[in-house]
Amino acid sequence: MNDSILIIGGGIAGINAALNAAKYGTKVYLVDDTASIGGMMARLDKTFPTNDCSICIEAPQMYEVDNHPNIETLTNTEIRKVKKIDGGFNVKLVQKARFIDPEKCTGCGACVEACPVSIPDEMDGKISGMRKLVYMPFPQAVPNVVVIDPDCRYGNMREKGACVGGCVVDCSQCRECPIALCVLACQKEGKDAVRLWQSNKNLKLEVKSIIVAAGIMDAKPPTGLHGYDVFDNVITYVQFERLMNAGGPTAGQIIRPSDKEHAHRIGWIQCAGRGLDHGVPYCSKVCCMVAAKQTIITKEHDASVDTTIYYNDLKAYGKGFWGFYQKAIENGVRYVRARPYDVVEDPGNKNLTIRYENLETGELVKEEVDLLVLSTGLVPSDRNKRLAKVLKLELDKFGYFKEKDPLISPLETGVDGIYLCGGATGPIDISESVVQATAASMKAVL
Amino acid sequence: MNNEDIRVGVFVCDCGSNIAGVVNVPEVVEYARGLKGVEFADEGRWSCSVDALATMQESIKEHKINRVVVAACTPRTHEPLFKANIKEAGVNPYLLEFVSIREQVSWVHMSEPETATQKAKDLVKMGIAKAMLLEEGEEIRLPVKTDCMIIGGGMAGMTAASNVADQGFNAYIIEKEQRLGGLLNGISTISHDHDEILAADIVKAKTDSVESHPNIKVFTSTEIEAVEGYIGNYKVTLKANGKSENLDISTVIVATGMQEIEPEQGQFQYGSDPRVVTQLQLEKKLKAQDVGDIKDVVIINCVNSKNATRGCCAIGCPVSVKNALTIKKIKKDINVHILYRDLSMVKDEQIHLQAAKAAGIKFVRFPDDRYPEVIKNNGNLMVNVYDFLLGRELEIPSDLLVLTVGFKGSDTVEQVKGHLKVSSNPDGFFQEAHIKLGPLDFASDGISLCGCAKNPKSLKETCEEGIGAAMRASIPMKNG
Numbered sequence: 001m002n003d004s005i006l007i008i009g010g011g012i013a014g015i016n017a018a019l020n021a022a023k024y025g026t027k028v029y030l031v032d033d034t035a036s037i038g039g040m041m042a043r044l045d046k047t048f049p050t051n052d053c054s055i056c057i058e059a060p061q062m063y064e065v066d067n068h069p070n071i072e073t074l075t076n077t078e079i080r081k082v083k084k085i086d087g088g089f090n091v092k093l094v095q096k097a098r099f100i101d102p103e104k105c106t107g108c109g110a111c112v113e114a115c116p117v118s119i120p121d122e123m124d125g126k127i128s129g130m131r132k133l134v135y136m137p138f139p140q141a142v143p144n145v146v147v148i149d150p151d152c153r154y155g156n157m158r159e160k161g162a163c164v165g166g167c168v169v170d171c172s173q174c175r176e177c178p179i180a181l182c183v184l185a186c187q188k189e190g191k192d193a194v195r196l197w198q199s200n201k202n203l204k205l206e207v208k209s210i211i212v213a214a215g216i217m218d219a220k221p222p223t224g225l226h227g228y229d230v231f232d233n234v235i236t237y238v239q240f241e242r243l244m245n246a247g248g249p250t251a252g253q254i255i256r257p258s259d260k261e262h263a264h265r266i267g268w269i270q271c272a273g274r275g276l277d278h279g280v281p282y283c284s285k286v287c288c289m290v291a292a293k294q295t296i297i298t299k300e301h302d303a304s305v306d307t308t309i310y311y312n313d314l315k316a317y318g319k320g321f322w323g324f325y326q327k328a329i330e331n332g333v334r335y336v337r338a339r340p341y342d343v344v345e346d347p348g349n350k351n352l353t354i355r356y357e358n359l360e361t362g363e364l365v366k367e368e369v370d371l372l373v374l375s376t377g378l379v380p381s382d383r384n385k386r387l388a389k390v391l392k393l394e395l396d397k398f399g400y401f402k403e404k405d406p407l408i409s410p411l412e413t414g415v416d417g418i419y420l421c422g423g424a425t426g427p428i429d430i431s432e433s434v435v436q437a438t439a440a441s442m443k444a445v446l
Numbered sequence: 447m448n449n450e451d452i453r454v455g456v457f458v459c460d461c462g463s464n465i466a467g468v469v470n471v472p473e474v475v476e477y478a479r480g481l482k483g484v485e486f487a488d489e490g491r492w493s494c495s496v497d498a499l500a501t502m503q504e505s506i507k508e509h510k511i512n513r514v515v516v517a518a519c520t521p522r523t524h525e526p527l528f529k530a531n532i533k534e535a536g537v538n539p540y541l542l543e544f545v546s547i548r549e550q551v552s553w554v555h556m557s558e559p560e561t562a563t564q565k566a567k568d569l570v571k572m573g574i575a576k577a578m579l580l581e582e583g584e585e586i587r588l589p590v591k592t593d594c595m596i597i598g599g600g601m602a603g604m605t606a607a608s609n610v611a612d613q614g615f616n617a618y619i620i621e622k623e624q625r626l627g628g629l630l631n632g633i634s635t636i637s638h639d640h641d642e643i644l645a646a647d648i649v650k651a652k653t654d655s656v657e658s659h660p661n662i663k664v665f666t667s668t669e670i671e672a673v674e675g676y677i678g679n680y681k682v683t684l685k686a687n688g689k690s691e692n693l694d695i696s697t698v699i700v701a702t703g704m705q706e707i708e709p710e711q712g713q714f715q716y717g718s719d720p721r722v723v724t725q726l727q728l729e730k731k732l733k734a735q736d737v738g739d740i741k742d743v744v745i746i747n748c749v750n751s752k753n754a755t756r757g758c759c760a761i762g763c764p765v766s767v768k769n770a771l772t773i774k775k776i777k778k779d780i781n782v783h784i785l786y787r788d789l790s791m792v793k794d795e796q797i798h799l800q801a802a803k804a805a806g807i808k809f810v811r812f813p814d815d816r817y818p819e820v821i822k823n824n825g826n827l828m829v830n831v832y833d834f835l836l837g838r839e840l841e842i843p844s845d846l847l848v849l850t851v852g853f854k855g856s857d858t859v860e861q862v863k864g865h866l867k868v869s870s871n872p873d874g875f876f877q878e879a880h881i882k883l884g885p886l887d888f889a890s891d892g893i894s895l896c897g898c899a900k901n902p903k904s905l906k907e908t909c910e911e912g913i914g915a916a917m918r919a920s921i922p923m924k925n926g
């Protein structure tokens with residue numbers, strides 16, 4: 001019988017499941033459908049409740065994954081078909097073309113420098129992060145190999161100034177390219193790693209068990225919610241996290257999208273959209289602490305910035321969380337129990353006036369801020385539906401993977417041999433993800 | 447190797463702006479370059495990133511470096527990484543000196559860049575001096591056998607034991623009480639999706655499987671007298687009914703659970719009136735399906751929690767909702783009020799909350815700094831509470847008053863700390879190795895931690911931790 005296991009999702013949960021199983025002596029395939037492992041944690045600045053730098057504590061684990069002889073990492077890879085066989089599963093996967101030979105690429109960045117086209121980085125949304133069409137997902141990416149946006153190779157970026165897309169033949173028919181600046185730059189470095197003609201690769205695996213670690217996503221605010229998508233200076237809490245991140249698009253400068261000026265009065269609306277038609281129906285568990293973290297860090301950058309958290313309930317359930325909330329208060333963060341009802345923009349200076357009911361006094365209050373952050377909560381990965389279908393698993397009514405019996409056999413699913421961990425099971429923080437990942441790896445190796 | 451041959455390489459990390467935002471890193475690098483013995487010094491934006499590590503290896507080879515100083519975050523999380531990296535570059539890992547210029551410099555001198563830069567220079571200089579004295583060493587691997595001792599026979603301990611034993615390893619459960627099950631023995635039901643299961647059924651199923659497992663040995667009414675040794679080789683002395691017994695143990699799992707913090711005498715009339723009980727005392731009544739002839743139940747949440755010294759009790763909100771629903775099931779016309787500060791329910795808990803509202807349970811929010819008052823009037827208990835949302839004072843009669851109290855670790859925590867040389871917080875909850883990435887480990891190898899011994903949590907989370915702790919204990923046993 002085959003003795004290896006498959007882990008789907010390379011966030012902090014998938015990484016920890018992989019490391020534990022590998023150290024146990026089991027061969028692991030760690031699959032992520034994006035260009036690097038790391039998941040949400042790779043995008044965060046600090047982590048509550050200790051304010052450890054997020055990527056600084058995650059990168060050593062990513063590096064360990066990369067170097068462990070028992071782990072094979074497959075990024076840019078999707079699960080297509082899974083068939084239950086005696087003692088395990090047959091799995092068909094597709095590794096999407098990266099247009100780079102990962103064996104040859106050293107991550108030197110010469111191609112990135114040479115590329116003439118910059119587009120907004122999906123990771124950073126409206127806070128103006130840009131990336132080239134050939135790019136490194138982030139500096140600590142694993143594998144540390146660049147990736148080319150497929151839109152470029154397919155000629156869709158010609159109008160934006162891409163150097164390819166005008167040839168009479170399709171790149172797939174070429175074996176060398178005299179045109180593309182990235183190709184030339186790489187050759188000049190003596191590496192010749194760019195492969196515009198690369199195609200998708202089909203892979204097949206046989207494994208004895210599968211761990212689903214497909215994670216969470218931040219909820220997108222419904223359009224118009226508190227002025228989101230209408231007013232420039234209303235952003236989400238993930239965008240704010242990127243703003244304050246030293247490794248983010250503004251190198252940690254907390255500036256407004258409208259005029260790139262430093263924000264001096266910042267408001268956070270908690271539970272934003274919760275209970276509304278397109279909002280999240282439940283408490284997401286982490287966003288209260290995320291807001292505490294973001295305000296503390298903001299105050300550390302510049303103590304004179306006014307930070308106000310408009311909230312209804314405070315979720316401070318975990319170890320050290322309450323102390324962290326108290327630290328926010330000690331640092332001068334203002335907490336107001338409030339029910340916001342609308343936000344208007346001053347068309348001149350783009351400042352925002354939030355109008356809310358103060359729950360403590362019952363008064364209607366108006367307050368002006370320079371930047372407004374919406375804590376929208378967590379939702380399941382948007383690929384869960386497809387993955388559930390392929391794995392023949394059930395999702396619960398919120399879209400998270402369903403456990404067979406959460407109390408009697410936690411982390412097990414309706415299919416024998418498939419286990420869950422991390423955000424795949426519901427809203428969760430990092431340490432809980434690591435706990436579940438360790439538990440799921442125990443079940444999977446047996 | 448004599449002094450002539452020593453060639454130190456110094457790698458100073460920016461850690462993005464975590465260090466470079468405060469410390470003038472180029473200045474530190476320049477300074478290091480000028481010091482005796484230093485062959486090479488460089489700055490890295492993120493020294494732990496894959497490309498920086500590769501560059502570090504190249505520099506080590508190119509400059510024939512044989513002592514490495516890394517000035518960066520903290521050895522706690524990053525020393526193993528850099529050790530492995532220099533090993534790959536052909537340098538004995540014991541020839542690494544780690545200097546913490548983030549935790550010890552940039553984070554403590556955030557607003558004093560000059561002091562910080564000077565301190566970083568001093569630390570780097572000391573690190574270099576120390577590195578020059580380092581000698582090669584060898585990793586000693588001690589053989590680890592396959593006997594795991596689990597301290598505490600609650601749900602966490604039992605779950606850990608069965609997972610250890612299922613692999614063919616031996617598990618020994620040490621329980622100080624007469625029977626296995628811990629807290630769950632005193633609880634009526636556990637809520638679960640849309641319905642409930644009897645806690646007794648869960649305990650029985652688990653106890654049966656543990657007691658009948660050929661690889662598990664259960665010691666009840668037993669305490670630990672002494673522990674000696676180190677990972678792979680602990681000598682444990684047990685004490686039961688005045689008799690001593692010895693065990694040879696390879697790894698240890700701590701699962702000693704938690705207990706309610708008893709309210710002070712007279713607090714909310716507790717102790718002075720038998721109608722005032724804690725949640726756990728209420729569970730006993732619910733287990734017997736007998737709440738007495740009562741009409742008005744009031745539950746006060748966050749008692750002795752979320753104050754200057756203690757955090758959130760973590761499970762009080764869902765437990766209060768569960769027990770309120772059970773009371774309603776026993777007798778529909780009992781009025782139940784839950785007085786709360788915050789009530790944020792995750793996923794399925796939200797469904798229970800809605801069920802509770804549908805069943806007519808009343809929720810009253812009180813302000814953080816204005817707890818309800820309980821007074822006795824002609825022998826009747828009255829609860830005065832300021833309803834935060836209505837903005838006025840309410841007076842609610844109560845013939846059963848339930849206090850949702852906070853928790854602390856087991857009474858045996860100090861003893862366990864002494865045996866295992868581990869630490870805990872002031873409430874007696876054990877301290878894990880790393881709050882984010884080492885949640886099931888202690889700082890010492892070979893000892894893991896699970897369940898409510900770490901902090902309060904639900905049964906599901908307790909069991910997940912039990913399974914996870916089994917994995918952590920099994921890795922060294924599996925590798926021998």
Ligand SMILES: Cc1cc2nc3c(=O)[nH]c(=O)nc-3n(C[C@H](O)[C@H](O)[C@H](O)COP(=O)(O)OP(=O)(O)OC[C@H]3O[C@@H](n4cnc5c(N)ncnc54)[C@H](O)[C@@H]3O)c2cc1C
Pocket residue numbers: 008009010011012013014031032033034036037038039040041044046047048049077078079213214215216217218237238241286290293381383384387421422423424428429430431433
């Ligand atoms: C703004 C914000 C701030 C936060 N701050 C903190 C904090 O300070 N402290 C804390 O403890 N927690 C914090 N969290 C929560 C934390 O991010 C999560 O607990 C954690 O990321 C969960 O890890 P995970 O591995 O389960 O999921 P993820 O990090 O989401 O990783 C999942 C991975 O799976 C991949 N994937 C998804 N679907 C598929 C598929 N179908 N096929 C292949 N791969 C797939 C994704 O690409 C991703 O790499 C924060 C969350 C947000 C949104």
Ligand SMILES: Cc1cc2nc3c(=O)[nH]c(=O)nc-3n(C[C@H](O)[C@H](O)[C@H](O)COP(=O)(O)OP(=O)(O)OC[C@H]3O[C@@H](n4cnc5c(N)ncnc54)[C@H](O)[C@@H]3O)c2cc1C
Pocket residue numbers: 597598599600601602603620621622623626627628629630633635636637668669670701702703704705725726729761765768856858862896897898899903904905906908
């Ligand atoms: C009132 C109440 C209601 C609850 N309701 C729910 C619910 O509805 N749903 C839910 O999910 N969870 C609920 N819980 C939580 C659940 O009970 C716990 O998560 C779980 O029981 C904890 O198990 P444990 O093994 O970690 O700890 P414990 O149950 O405390 O077990 C620890 C064991 O270790 C033993 N021990 C301690 N020290 C030593 C020593 N030095 N040597 C030997 N033995 C030792 C103790 O005697 C005990 O048997 C509730 C908890 C309470 C208090």
Ligand code: SF4
Pocket residue numbers: 100104105106107108109110111112146185186189191192193194
């Ligand atoms: S130039 Fe070549 S080697 Fe360098 S990052 Fe680009 S593809 Fe990789």
Ligand code: SF4
Pocket residue numbers: 114115116117133134148149152153161162163164180181182183
């Ligand atoms: S082909 Fe040209 S536009 Fe496209 S990624 Fe390469 S350099 Fe950029």
Ligand code: SF4
Pocket residue numbers: 164165167169170171172173174175176177178179180196197
């Ligand atoms: S690879 Fe071939 S088809 Fe593609 S851009 Fe280069 S020359 Fe044109």
Ligand code: SF4
Pocket residue numbers: 270271272274282283284285286287288289313314315375377790
């Ligand atoms: S954790 Fe999120 S959803 Fe829950 S109360 Fe806090 S902000 Fe609202």
Ligand code: SF4
Pocket residue numbers: 317747748749751752757758759760761762763764787788789850
């Ligand atoms: S009762 Fe609820 S809010 Fe209060 S301390 Fe306990 S879990 Fe936290």
